Amino acid sequence: RFSGTFVGNADSASPAAATSPPAVAAATLPAVPTIPVVPTIVGVPNTVAEGVLNPNEVKPPASGTRKARVLYDYEAADSTELALLADEMITVYSLPGMDPDWLIGERGNQKGKVPVTYLELLS
Numbered sequence: 001r002f003s004g005t006f007v008g009n010a011d012s013a014s015p016a017a018a019t020s021p022p023a024v025a026a027a028t029l030p031a032v033p034t035i036p037v038v039p040t041i042v043g044v045p046n047t048v049a050e051g052v053l054n055p056n057e058v059k060p061p062a063s064g065t066r067k068a069r070v071l072y073d074y075e076a077a078d079s080t081e082l083a084l085l086a087d088e089m090i091t092v093y094s095l096p097g098m099d100p101d102w103l104i105g106e107r108g109n110q111k112g113k114v115p116v117t118y119l120e121l122l123s
Helices: 013-017 021-026
Strands: 066-070 089-093 102-107 112-116 119-121
Touching: 089 119
Parallel strands: none
Antiparallel strands: 066 089, 066 119, 089 102, 102 112
16 A cells, blocks of 8 residues: 555645646647648649649739749749749739749740749839
8 A cells, every 4th residue: 555645645745746837737738739621622623731832723813913034044843833044024923822932923825933033023
C-alpha cells in the first residue's frame, strides 16, 4: 500500500503541484490539430483545396490589367508559368489570394504566372 502522502494529501506542498499548469488551461487547447474541410464536387477540379492555381482556368478581371515590358529572359519552371523573352510586351494582372511576387501574364493565347521582378509595369 501507498502512504497517505501520495494519496490526496492536499496539505503537502509538493514541488510538482506548485509548478504544474492549471488543468483548465490544458483542457481549453485542442488535443489534435484541426484540418479545414473543403467541400468538393466529383469531376470538378478544386484549385482552392489543392493550393494550385491553374492560370489557364482563370479569366482576367474586367479592370486592372496592365501592360508590362519584360526586362530579362525567364524560363518557365512548369506548365503554370509563362516563359518570357527580354523586351517583349505582355498583359499582366493579379488575382485575389495570389502571391504578391507573381502576376498572371498573357501573350496572345498563352497565359501563365510570371515573376514581378522580371517586369517593368507600364500604364
